[in-house]
Each structure stands twice: as structure tokens, then as C-alpha cells.
Amino acid sequence: MATPVTVEPAPASPHRFGRITLDMRQNLPPWKQAVFLGGSLAIGLVISIVILAFAGISPGELAGELAGVANADSLRNTLVQAAPLILVGLGASLAFRIGFWNLGIEGQMMFGGIFATAVSIAEIGPPSLRLLFMGIAAALGGMFWVLVVLLLKTRFRVNEIIATLLLNYVAMYFLFHLLYGAWQDARSAFPQSTPYKPFERLNDIGFNVNAGLLVAIAGVLVAGWFIHMSRAGFYMRFISSNPGMAKVVGVPIQTVTFWIVAASGACCGLAGYVNVASQEGRLTQSFADGYVFSGVLIAFLARNDPIVVAVVGFLISVLFITGQQLQVFYQIPFTMVQMIEAIIVIAVASSEFFIRHRVRWIR
């Protein structure tokens, strides 16, 4: 008599609840990409509004502040504020395009401001050319502070992320050293330099537009021409898309890298100059606060494209002005702006995952 065959029970599947797999998406139609991007931005903004509500600003009050930006006076402030933001956005996008993480934006702005103020204090050049000289000095100051890092990176393989961030603190203490010491305005109890003379300031040129914005727009046009039309811009795109190939066919990688990083520093130096010469009218201790991540954010949202940088820079300027008003009227610290910027970056970066992958749950 044959023994009954016992059927062993199937082993329990390790994936009792199914499992999650990722499919690579080849190309998602643009409108779907826009839906994912818009959806995650909306989630990010809702989170920001909720956090602000906990901090004591009801959504209604927030809407009131945002609507207030549209009036003529605030529009002028927004346009003035847009200039340094566009310039740091340009500086960040130029450097990011060749894979150089320039996070020393604040330090370069400070050195821009310091060099410009040095020209003002030493009274270099005739009054009619003083502004120009200050601008050139500021660009050189920013360049100097970033090229130190490029030298460290190429010679000693020092990571530029950490080096640029640390040099922000060094620049800040150097600024304090000047403002609490030799350069302090004798008539003021605050750490700030003597005010610039009238011909050393960037003034309004009508239609709520400040001369600083012209500097920024000129920067956008030059950078746009440079990236999209010049030979060096072509080299730059070549290097960023395939560095190995670029090297093999003889693209002068080091020269191109040098000048682009220098241009990035110059943009940030100019941002510092525009800020001290238009808004502040003198060197102050906090004129560069909050620009590092603003530069990263603007470059990231604009995909390193100069023309888009101008648009995004203006939008972030609205955020800055709103933040300043909340600081004055509701005692909300200005770092709140950084938090919202970070939430925006997190939201947009997360949306890219859903644009590139399809998540499937297999039971």
C-alpha cells in the first residue's frame, strides 16, 4: 500500500503584503511633469503656511502681506531687492554648471562690499567714475575670495563645499574686524561704516527701477550670451555633459573652469556691491545675510539658465520683502525665509523622483 503523499505547505512568501518596485520612466509628457511639479510645490507651500500659522501668522494676514507687495512702494523695494538675488543666482548657476559647488556666496558678497567700500574710503578715482571703480573692485573682491577655493581644490583636492562654507565665516569675522574697528563710523554707535557720498550710491532711475537692477539685467544678458552663444559657453556645456570626452578632444578644461569660477565670484561680489550701494548706502554687518541658500535655490529652480534666473530671482525677492515685513510687524525672525526656501527646494527635488520613476505596488 502506497504511503499517502503529503504535500508540504508552500513557504510563506517573504512579500506577504506585496512589494514596491520602481519603473524607470523614459519620457513623461510635459503637462504631467508640470502636474507633479505643481503638486509638490503646493504641498510645500501648504506646509510653510501651516508652520507660519503655528508661529502666529494666520493665512489671512499672510495673504494681506503678500498683496501689499503689489503697491508702488513695495514694488520698488521688491525690484531693488531682486538685483542682488538675481546676481547671486547667476553666480550660483555659472559655478553649478561646471560642477563647482560655490556655497561661499555670502563671503564673496562681503568681500565685494569690503572692496567697494575700500575704494570709497580711499577716494580712488574722480567722482564721476567712482561708482564704476567701486563695481570693478567689488567684482575683483568676489573673484579673489572664490579663486582661493579653486586653488585649494585644484592643488590640494580640498572639497569646495566645505571650504566655501567655512570661508563665509572667515569673511564674516573679517567684516566684523573692520566694522568694529578701523572702519566704524565715529558718529554711530552701530558697527557700520561712514555713509557713502551721494555720487557713490546707486540711485533710482525712474519707473520704480534702481540702477542696481540694471547691473543685474546686464549680468543676465552677458551670462545668457556667454552660456548659449560664446565658444567658452559651448566648452562649458561640453565639460559638464561629458568631462572625459572634453579632455580627450582637447577642450582647455582648466582655463574654462578658472574663468567660469572667477565669473561666479564676480557675480557674487557685484551682488554685495549692489546691496551696499543701493539699499544700505554704507557697509553694514548683516548686508549679506541669507543669500547662500537663496543663490542655490534660484539656480536650482532656474536649472542654471540665466534668463530664468531673472524671473525666479524676482519671485524670491517677493519672498524676501514679505519676510522683512513679517520681521518688522510680527517679530518673525528673518531666518523664516530660509526655511521656506528649503521647503521649496525639498518639494521640487522630491517631484523629480516621481517624474523619473513610476512606483508600483505588486501583490
Place this chain on the structure above:
Amino acid sequence: MNDFFINWLASAPVTAVPYALAALGLILSERSGVLNLTAEGLMLVGALAGAGAVLSLHVHPALALIIAMAAASLVSLLFAGLVVVLRVNQVIAGLAVVFFCQGLTGLIGTVAGWQNKQIDSLPSLNIWPLSEIPVIGRIFFMQDPIVYLTIAIFFGVNYVLFRTMLGLRIRSVGENPAAADAAGVSVSLHRIIAIVAGSCLIGLAGGYISVVSVKLWVTGMTGGRGWIAVALVVFARWAPWPALWGALLFGCIEAVIPRIAAAGIAVPQYLMLMTPYLATIAVMVWVGYRQSAVTREPGALGQPHVREERR
């Protein structure tokens, strides 16, 4: 002059502990292949949570430090979700988390009114009779409990990372995630474990600054120590013990600044405050100068792992 050196060396461990704990936390997470730049932000979260727990909940400082660890690891879940689950660029995600934390802690600290309020803290231990030994007693046997705990933590993390199965899996995920995945090791799970556990230590580093060392909360009080810890990890070549020696070096550098001012030596104050940052850059130059082709960098550092992606 003797007093100067004894006071200096006796205060060095207090300034070294945040560097040591933060660097150890970063090593833990980077060994799993996640490039972690979040230390500056998570230290702020730990510092704020610790200070807030003492000021508002009136808890014992030791409990406040545990709350600091819990808060930092909670926020690190955001980072883990971004880089492990959503495969966001690890530099972008790290920076975003740092600036998010800077903004959030500034906001909460001001709104809750915790700025510049004195904190009752842990008393220093006095290991009698060892503390009576001249010179050595002051330096080695009259520190606060966390200094001694830090050394124990280093032994513990070293043991887990190099002597246990969990540590082997974490390191394998950092060296070659595809091979680890094929061997049945969950890459995502081990990376999340490493990030959260490391962030606990970073939170403790931050809580230590506000609750034990400075004894108050000020917006942005970590002042770049998190970035110095990131540099320290490169200097230590992703190994725990060198990170401890490096942290002691930076502790000595930072501790000498107030001592020189107290000794009445006239040096420009703000130029002195630059020294930790310049010393960090100098150390990184030295690492780059000395380093040959051999680095101990984890093989998959900074690379997200997607099983379905063809390489």
C-alpha cells in the same frame, strides 16, 4: 603660565565633545554610502530641543539631552526619506535640510522665547581621589559626565560598526550596494538605520553645546561646527578613532581663544575667532597634500541605489 596651560587643556574636552560626537554620527551614516551634510542643521535642532526641554518642561539636563537626540533623529527621517526613498541628490538634500533647520530653529527659538535664557546644567564630576592629582587631576578627572560618556560611545560605535553583523551590513551597503542587495541585504533599511542612529549622536552633540557647554540658546549658535565636523570626517578617513583625535585637536584650538583673551594678551578679537575655520582648511590642505591614490572613502558614497536602474 602653568595655570594657563592647565585651564586650557582642562577646557579642551568640553569644546571637543561636539566635534567628536558629530563627526562620529556622520561617519556612521557615510559608511552606509550616504553623503551627509546635515550636521550643522541637526546640531541646531538638538541644541534647540535640549534648551527648550530644560526651559519649558523643566526636565533634568540628562533627559533634555535624550530629547535633543530624539528631535535630531526625527528631523533626520526627513533627510533619510529624501535621499534613501526619493533618491534626491544628496548634496542638494543635505543643504536643504541644513537651511530648513536653521530657519526652523531660529523661528521656534524666537517665538517660544528661549533666546538667551540661562540653563541649569549638569555638574562636573569630581572623581576623588584622582582629581586631587596635580595637573592631571584637573584635566582628566574633573569633567562633566558626557565627556566620559563620549569615550564609551566611541567604543560602542566602533564595536557595532566593525564587530557585528549589523555593522558589516551597513558597511557593505556603503561600499557596494548592488552586491549587498544581491546578497539579500536591504540597502534602504540599513541606510535609514545608519542615518537615524548617526543623527542621534549629532543631536547629542548639539544638545551638549546648548545644555552643558554654553548653557543657553542663541539663534545659529553652532556657528559652523557642523561643517567643521564634515571636514573632520574626511580628515579621519571615515574611521572613528582618528575622528576623536581630530576632535581633540579642534577642541584645543577652539578652547585657546577665550583663554588668550582672559590672559590679557592683546590680539584682534575677530581675527582670533577665524582660527577654527582656517585651521579646518589647513587640515584639509594637509590631507590633500599627504593623500596618495589610497582613500578610505566608502565606495558608493553619494550614490543613490535603485535596484531597477541599469548601470
